[in-house]
Amino acid sequence: MRIVDGPFAGFDAELVSVDGVRLTARVSVFGRQTAVELHRDQLEHPEDIPALWFGEEEDDREVLAGLRERIAAQYDDLGYGEKFEFFLERADLPEEDPAQEWDTYTALCAEVDAHVRRRRTVALRAFDQEIAPLPAGEARRRVTADSGRWMPATTAREERRSRYPGIDRSQAEDQLLATVFGRPDPPPGLWERAHRRRAASRSAADLRDYAAWKATNRPQGHYEQVRSAAVAQVEHERAAIEERLARDWGLQLPDSIFRFRAFLLSLGPIEKQALDDLELVPFGIMDLFDDPARDSRAGVDVRVHGRYYRDPPEFLTFMHGGTDGLHFGLWYDDGRTCTGVASYYNNDGGGVGLPSRTPLEAVRHTLETGWCHVGDGDDEPADPMDPEVAVRRNRLRLLRETLMTFETGDRDEQGNDYHDTYKPSPEVLEHGAPDRIETLDGGGALVDGDTTIERGRQKPWNDYDFCTALRKELTDDPAAREAHVAEARRRCAAGHPADALTLGRDLHWISAGDPELERHATELLTMAYRALGRDNLAAIAQAHHRHRALPQVHVLEEG
Structure with missing residues (x-):
């Protein structure tokens, strides 16, 4: 037998005994016979x-x-x-x-x-x-x-x-x-040499066919004109949108959001279809670019446009992802400048992750995931592709090329190779971000000082044991929760806002419609932000508190 999964993958094995789907086998490691326990699905x-x-x-x-x-x-x-x-x-x-x-x-x-x-x-x-x-x-x-x-x-x-x-x-x-x-x-x-030969042949034919398809569907000279016009339009409209975000949100927009806007304006019908295939739709603050003076419906604070129920105040939505409330936001730790991009599924589990990179890098990341899974979920299909699958791949390839003229132009990797190359550093994966304190929402809090609740450094994913235990304590033990809230108030008043910020973010994330949790979250966040000089985040938290029961997150007047 050949083992194809687990620590002994790649080894040949001799069957010894079978017990249902479990079995015992012998493998030879450096000339010595060793008994191992396997599941039948680990065999070829x-x-x-x-x-x-x-x-x-x-x-x-x-x-x-x-x-x-x-x-x-x-x-x-x-x-x-x-x-x-x-x-x-x-x-x-x-x-x-x-x-x-x-x-x-x-x-x-x-x-x-x-x-x-x-x-x-x-x-x-x-x-x-x-x-x-x-x-x-x-x-x-x-x-x-x-x-x-x-x-x-x-x-x-x-x-x-x-x-x-x-x-x-x-x-x-x-x-x-x-x-x-x-x-x-x-x-x-x-066997591996043959696999490589097949991959090289397929790639050569794929590139040849794509070149012919591209020449028919998007002449190069025409695209250069469209791109130049898109960049010029963004430069023309930039001042108005910057003024609007500074006035109402108190935020500075990063250059990367304007590159994202120029990228969107440069897309032709084929690239727009590719973006639609990825279920990526500009949303949130992007709705203001065509009309920076556009206001919200009567009685609704404009700062909650695109703000989902669990969005931390630091999160500013700019794109929707289509599935289970997936959306992407610029992240503002200090209430002024953008730290990076975060995203999460509002209707599903998981946190927002460490804020990093840019809007176009978020698109590129999603594109490479789509590249891995379009058609048959294989980077190197063994058989010829269905014609429609080939066209979808061509659209994604064209979208990638367009994106790379704005950002990531030096990144030639594709699919899983892209994700492996540009994943977080081993240091962050193992120990977490050195300047971020762990929070239940997964974004981490940028604040100095220790907290009474024992927290580690924020990693790119949530610590399951920490999150499960703290969530249970905060939701199932009102007395413990009140004690934590009281201590956070006291420490914040004494000049140590780390507890108020982290606990406030935790309670905001897990409120789930509970008015008591919502009230505590807003109180602590407001205290913490003001103590840290992040008054605009305090105002966003309060606006969100007033409107968390809205049935939808689109609150702008119809244009």
């Missing part, structure tokens, strides 16, 4: 191992249905293997025309798919006639005894191993030694 092709079939089904009908499903699944594996041999045979040949090689491969895929469909139909018809009428035990024995007929993918893999000796040799020990002793990684085996 567990459906091909007859010993794992027994005890899974409850009656004959389920046994027979399961056998039939396994036989049908064999043909998916059979087709994959026959296609992949195309690249196994070419793994070490010179690359002359990778795009043409992919074209040849796609033609082979069509032939293999048709051939495998015919064989599957014949096999399942024979199963229904010869095996399905048998008792479950006899059916298993027949299938196991004639695996060449009923398990063609397993047979094909054995034949492939004989043609390509060492194809399945595990490199796990070599990689482990390289890691332990700081040696270079071992050279890739045949």
Whole structure:
């Protein structure tokens, strides 16, 4: 057996015993046999191992249905293997025309798919006639005894191993030694070289086809004119929107929000469709750019436009994300200048995360996530893509190129490679942001001093144990909550606002419509912000408190 998941991934194993879906196996590590406990899903092709079939089904009908499903699944594996041999045979040949090689491969895929469909139909018809009428035990024995007929993918893999000796040799020990002793990684085996060859061929064909698609859909000279006009429009409107945000919110808008605006104005119909595919929609303060003088409905404070129920006062919405109330906001720790961007799902779990980067980086991050999942969820699909999937990828690629003319132009990575390269530093991941005290909303509080509630540094994700325990105490123990609130008041009055700010943010986040929690949150936040000289955040907190029961977050007059 081959282990494909867990600490022993990449090792070959010998089955010792089976207990339902759990099993014991032996692996050889540096020449020594070691017993390990595994789940069947940690194995490659567990459906091909007859010993794992027994005890899974409850009656004959389920046994027979399961056998039939396994036989049908064999043909998916059979087709994959026959296609992949195309690249196994070419793994070490010179690359002359990778795009043409992919074209040849796609033609082979069509032939293999048709051939495998015919064989599957014949096999399942024979199963229904010869095996399905048998008792479950006899059916298993027949299938196991004639695996060449009923398990063609397993047979094909054995034949492939004989043609390509060492194809399945595990490199796990070599990689482990390289890691332990700081040696270079071992050279890739045949299977990995074939995968790389396929990826290179597909990428070459993809880029060739995209270039032709782009030339038809967006002439370069036209885009340059549109971009220049967008930049000029933003420069013309900038002063008015800056004045509006400074007057009503007391906030300075960062240059990055104006680049975001210019990016939006430069998008053509194709890029707009790509942005729509990602479910990203400018919202919140972006609604004021076309008309900076636009006011809110009568009796509603304009500062709550785009402000969701749980938004911390530091959060200023500029974009909606489509799903479960996902929205993005500029983050203002000091009540004046933007620290970065945060986001969260208002209708789901999770916090706002550490504020960082810019609006366009937030778009790029979402784009690369979409790039990973468009179509089939694979950065390197094995088969030719559906034409509509190819068009969606082309739209995303064009959107990426447009975005990179404004920001992230030096970041050529795509998909998971992008996320791996630009994730938070190991120091922040392990120890948290050094200047931010942990809060239940996940954004952390920028404030000096210790707090009576023991808190760590804010990490990019919430500490589950801390959040669960503190939330339970604040919601289930009124006496403890009142004691914390009283102590935060006292310390803030004495010149130490850290407790009032962090506890106020906690209570604001977990209010859930409870008027007592809402009242305490607003009181503490107002005290803390004023003590810290962040009077505009105090005013935003109070405005939000007055309007937290609004049924929707869009409060501007209809234009």
